[in-house]
Amino acid sequence: MKKLxxxxxxxxxxxxxxxxxxxxxxxxxxxxRVIYRRNAPHQGKVALVSGGGAGHEPLxxxxxxxxMLDAACPGEVFTSPVPDQMIEASKGVDxxxxxxxxxxxxxxxxxxxxxxxxxxxxxxxxxxxxxxNDDVAVQDSLYTAxxxxxxxxxxxxxxxxxxxxxGAPLAEVARLAQEVNERSRSFGVALxxxxxxAAGKPTFDLSDTEIELGIGxxxxxxxxxxxxxxxxxxxxxxxxxxxxxxxxxxxxxxLLNGMGGTPLLELYxxxxxxxxxxxxxxxxAVRCLVGNYVTSLDMQGFSVSVxxxxxxxxxxxxxxxxxxxxxxxx
Amino acid sequence: xxxxxxxAWIKEAATAVQAExxxxxxxxxxxxxxxxxxxxxxxxxxxRQVLADTPPQTPGAVLVQAGSALIxxxxxxxxPLYGTAFRQMxxxxxxxxxxxxxxxxxxxxxxxxxxxxxxGAAEGDKTLVDAFAxxxxxxxxxxxxxxxxxxxxxxxxxxxxxxARATVPLQARKGRASYLGPxxxxxxxxxxxxxxxxFAALRRAAGPA
Numbered sequence: 052m053k054k055l056x057x058x059x060x061x062x063x064x065x066x067x068x069x070x071x072x073x074x075x076x077x078x079x080x081x082x083x084r085v086i087y088r089r090n091a092p093h094q095g096k097v098a099l100v101s102g103g104g105a106g107h108e109p110l111x112x113x114x115x116x117x118x119m120l121d122a123a124c125p126g127e128v129f130t131s132p133v134p135d136q137m138i139e140a141s142k143g144v145d146x147x148x149x150x151x152x153x154x155x156x157x158x159x160x161x162x163x164x165x166x167x168x169x170x171x172x173x174x175x176x177x178x179x180x181x182x183x184n185d186d187v188a189v190q191d192s193l194y195t196a197x198x199x200x201x202x203x204x205x206x207x208x209x210x211x212x213x214x215x216x217x218g219a220p221l222a223e224v225a226r227l228a229q230e231v232n233e234r235s236r237s238f239g240v241a242l243x244x245x246x247x248x249a250a251g252k253p254t255f256d257l258s259d260t261e262i263e264l265g266i267g268x269x270x271x272x273x274x275x276x277x278x279x280x281x282x283x284x285x286x287x288x289x290x291x292x293x294x295x296x297x298x299x300x301x302x303x304x305x306l307l308n309g310m311g312g313t314p315l316l317e318l319y320x321x322x323x324x325x326x327x328x329x330x331x332x333x334x335x336a337v338r339c340l341v342g343n344y345v346t347s348l349d350m351q352g353f354s355v356s357v358x359x360x361x362x363x364x365x366x367x368x369x370x371x372x373x374x375x376x377x378x379x380x381x
Numbered sequence: 382x383x384x385x386x387x388x389a390w391i392k393e394a395a396t397a398v399q400a401e402x403x404x405x406x407x408x409x410x411x412x413x414x415x416x417x418x419x420x421x422x423x424x425x426x427x428x429r430q431v432l433a434d435t436p437p438q439t440p441g442a443v444l445v446q447a448g449s450a451l452i453x454x455x456x457x458x459x460x461p462l463y464g465t466a467f468r469q470m471x472x473x474x475x476x477x478x479x480x481x482x483x484x485x486x487x488x489x490x491x492x493x494x495x496x497x498x499x500x501g502a503a504e505g506d507k508t509l510v511d512a513f514a515x516x517x518x519x520x521x522x523x524x525x526x527x528x529x530x531x532x533x534x535x536x537x538x539x540x541x542x543x544x545a546r547a548t549v550p551l552q553a554r555k556g557r558a559s560y561l562g563p564x565x566x567x568x569x570x571x572x573x574x575x576x577x578x579x580f581a582a583l584r585r586a587a588g589p590a
Contacts, residue, residue, distance in 0.1 A: 130414075130456040130457040131457050133453055133454065133455070134452065134453070159460070188560070271412070271560055271561065272561060
């Protein structure tokens with residue numbers, strides 16, 4: 052294992068030090084491991100808090116700022132944060148209008164956020180939660196922990212964050228966040244696994260001729276393994292999985308997301324195929340992002356997320372945002 | 382069983398988790414996210430620190446403090462699940478300075494109920510419940526049959542280990558391994574494996590085998 056780290060145990064702390072040094076618009080609480088907007092809380096505004104294991108950067112800390120999150124709590128690598136962090140974050144951002152917890156659907160994240168929400172209620176903070184579960188690779192919800200939360204988390208955080216800036220009440224922000232999730236679907240493909248620093252070696256092995264379909268963002272293997280092929284065909288496999296779940300039509304927002312170890316050059320090649328696929332199905336990518344946003348350490352591969360837009364969602368997507376990883380309109 | 386017995390259990394469990402840290406992580410790498418050993422090790426280190434800083438006066442307090450520390454420090458699913466198990470045990474024991482084998486059974490049953498309520502897993506879902514439930518059943522039976530403590534805990538440990546082994550052919554229906562569908566078959570569940578370690582630690586707390 053060759054990584055730019057000081058020590059395995061100090062990874063999250065050292066990352067937070069770098070984030071604090073790089074972004075004066077953020078305030079980092081090292082003891083509780085929370086990244087805040089520098090000027091939080093905002094009186095009268097619904098606050099958005101998210102969190103999850105480290106290793107997915109820029110998710111979530113890179114999305115803290117105007118028009119998106121008010122605070123983010125990173126856990127250890129690929130491990131959900133603990134309730135204490137979420138409670139501290141919720142207290143720190145509550146401007147009296149309540150707090151929305153944005154939770155990716157993984158057993159650990161769900162359990163820890165549930166405990167945090169109960170304890171926040173004890174302290175008089177109004178909390179609503181939205182569960183993101185956009186990954187179509189997990190098919191049979193009755194016999195699994197349910198669909199995972201992946202790329203659509205970015206859509207939820209951006210669009211709900213934009214609505215919160217308008218002064219909308221908690222119930223409305225939560226409802227919209229839920230709608231964004233329901234309108235979104237994702238699918239991921241890996242060319243190689245990432246290396247969790249504490250494990251020291253890739254979490255699964257793929258030969259030069261194999262790819263893994265239906266991967267998540269924690270280095271867990273996917274549903275199936277198949278032979279490597281042209282980008283066009285791989286893009287089609289991913290988009291077929293999305294389209295089979297909910298037929299694509301109309302205006303869409305597309306995230307062509309790198310998993311952390313794939314050059315932008317390749318991501319654009321895949322995006323070109325995705326855009327062509329959408330056109331073939333009579334849909335259009337009217338908004339898109341191409342780049343590394345919801346990563347899985349140094350995994351090679353991509354995920355594609357598609358959100359079927361409404362006029363309201365398009366308007367809120369276009370609304371100004373100013374975070375470390377996304378910024379426009381301001 | 383008094384306060385020192387339960388402190389000894391925690392110490393034995395912490396030692397076992399530390400020794401098996403890499404093994405648990407490797408089991409987790411196969412069907413999860415390669416952090417179970419590291420997380421539990423960090424959690425039990427935090428538990429030992431808390432118990433050293435504010436020494437508890439009753440068996441119940443040992444377990445409640447241990448559970449709270451696990452919830453606060455571990456994260457993931459195993460933090461809340463193991464944390465809840467220890468807290469429920471502690472609550473069931475109340476303020477009693479001495480714990481009988483029958484009390485221990487009642488407390489472990491409360492722990493199992495808490496874990497299942499929180500995580501929603503049943504036996505056969507390929508989770509820690511597959512080691513926990515048979516261990517509690519075996520202990521209850523042995524205590525009812527009048528076995529001495531060491532033998533009863535030996536029986537429980539054997540049942541936990543057998544339960545963990547029996548997760549190998551199962552397909553996971555809960556937790557991160559469930560995303561793999563049929564590909565989760567053929568691997569031992571890391572949570573069931575760590576549960577077996579914790580029951581073995583309980584056996585050792587009762588004295589040498």
